[in-house]
Amino acid sequence: MARAILFLATLVLASSAHADGGRYEVLGDEIPKPLTDQPGDPARGRAIVVDRRKGLCLLCHSGPFPEERFQGDLAPSLEGAGDRNTPGALRLRLVDSRRVNTDTIMPPYFETTGLHRVAPEFRDKTILNAQEIEDVIAFLATLKTTGGSR
Amino acid sequence: MSASTQAMQRDDVQNPGMLAAGQGEALWNAQPPGGGQSCASCHGDATASMKGVAARYPAFDEATRRPIDLQDRIRACNARRPGAPDMPHESEELVALSAYVGLQSRGTPTAPDPDPRLAPFRARGQALFERPIGQLNLSCAACHDARAGGRLAGALIPQGHPNGYPLYRLEWQGMGSLQRRLRNCMTGVRAEAPPFGAPDFVELELYLQSRAAPLAVETPAVRP
Numbered sequence: 001m002a003r004a005i006l007f008l009a010t011l012v013l014a015s016s017a018h019a020d021g022g023r024y025e026v027l028g029d030e031i032p033k034p035l036t037d038q039p040g041d042p043a044r045g046r047a048i049v050v051d052r053r054k055g056l057c058l059l060c061h062s063g064p065f066p067e068e069r070f071q072g073d074l075a076p077s078l079e080g081a082g083d084r085n086t087p088g089a090l091r092l093r094l095v096d097s098r099r100v101n102t103d104t105i106m107p108p109y110f111e112t113t114g115l116h117r118v119a120p121e122f123r124d125k126t127i128l129n130a131q132e133i134e135d136v137i138a139f140l141a142t143l144k145t146t147g148g149s150r
Numbered sequence: 151m152s153a154s155t156q157a158m159q160r161d162d163v164q165n166p167g168m169l170a171a172g173q174g175e176a177l178w179n180a181q182p183p184g185g186g187q188s189c190a191s192c193h194g195d196a197t198a199s200m201k202g203v204a205a206r207y208p209a210f211d212e213a214t215r216r217p218i219d220l221q222d223r224i225r226a227c228n229a230r231r232p233g234a235p236d237m238p239h240e241s242e243e244l245v246a247l248s249a250y251v252g253l254q255s256r257g258t259p260t261a262p263d264p265d266p267r268l269a270p271f272r273a274r275g276q277a278l279f280e281r282p283i284g285q286l287n288l289s290c291a292a293c294h295d296a297r298a299g300g301r302l303a304g305a306l307i308p309q310g311h312p313n314g315y316p317l318y319r320l321e322w323q324g325m326g327s328l329q330r331r332l333r334n335c336m337t338g339v340r341a342e343a344p345p346f347g348a349p350d351f352v353e354l355e356l357y358l359q360s361r362a363a364p365l366a367v368e369t370p371a372v373r374p
Contacts, residue, residue: 052303056286059302069304070301070303070304071303072300072301072302072303073301074300074301074302098287105292105297107286107287107288108287114287115282115283115284115287116281116282116283116341117283117284117336117341117342118285118340118342119284119337119340119341119342120342122284122285122340125285127285127286
């Protein structure tokens with residue numbers, strides 16, 4: 001019984017995060033605190049990044065993904081993203097890139113405010129949920145050109 | 151666009167859009183099911199009467215005091231024929247007739263109607279074009295003005311010109327109108343696409359046309 005309640009509580013938390021986003025604190029150009037208690041999983045993050053329907057990253061970016069034939073050229077390569085950005089800076093970038101660059105074309109992955117004419121099936125939903133954001137950050141952090149792991 | 155798609159567009163025998171235009175020619179001359187008049191009975195030979203018409207549409211419609219695009223003009227003429235069945239947007243008949251009328255302007259430079267009454271509608275179309283929309287928060291301009299020639303994953307971003315429509319798209323395996331294309335771009339950024347024929351579309355078309363002028367009409371074009 002106790003287990004069932006715990007399970008339900010997690011479910012509600014996870015879905016509400018996906019439903020409204022926006023629960024984070026920005027300090028300077030970072031969101032220092034992770035959005036979830038569970039650490040991000042780099043393998044799951046990589047899968048999200050290359051997924052054209054979920055992460056959509058390769059619509060615009062390229063990166064060290066030799067198996068992906070079609071990569072975009074509208075944004076800098078993700079190669080070395082973990083060198084250039086702290087995890088907190090990556091988090092702000094992903095959550096809402098408009099806070100870094102008001103004219104950005106990078107979609108806000110964890111924010112639903114300030115959007116117009118959103119299709120009904122996506123209204124008030126964030127592109128990624130909190131855990132997926134953390135997974136992507138964990139993966140990006142491994143993208144180091146300076147002898148880091150990949 | 152690849153060399154093979156361009157070659158297909160240039161060669162009328164290979165261009166699948168010419169089949170639709172041929173079907174449009176037959177419809178132009180045929181008596182409609184309700185027994186009313188054919189298009190030809192009022193307009194005569196389309197190669198003369200429709201020459202250059204598509205190049206200046208959308209135009210101002212006195213009846214509704216709004217811009218009207220070529221497809222809705224054809225639908226309006228059709229609706230005045232007693233007993234003629236409706237020609238819904240994207241129906242084979244409407245796309246074919248639009249392709250046939252459009253073909254009569256092939257090679258004619260796009261010439262936006264200078265009627266000042268159109269200006270506010272065109273300005274609204276431009277505002278729509280420049281405003282980020284959808285869950286992905288992208289404007290038409292972000293892709294078609296600022297990043298034309300760039301690669302969106304595998305797809306080359308075109309300038310977003312309307313001068314080839316209706317056209318044959320290999321991906322659709324068929325003909326489609328400009329509005330069908332615009333709906334694709336809107337749903338691509340996870341925005342809500344208005345219904346076919348909505349004022350938003352006609353206003354966007356007006357702006358796209360002024361942006362494309364004086365490119366020549368290429369109807370029926372071919373796309374990958």
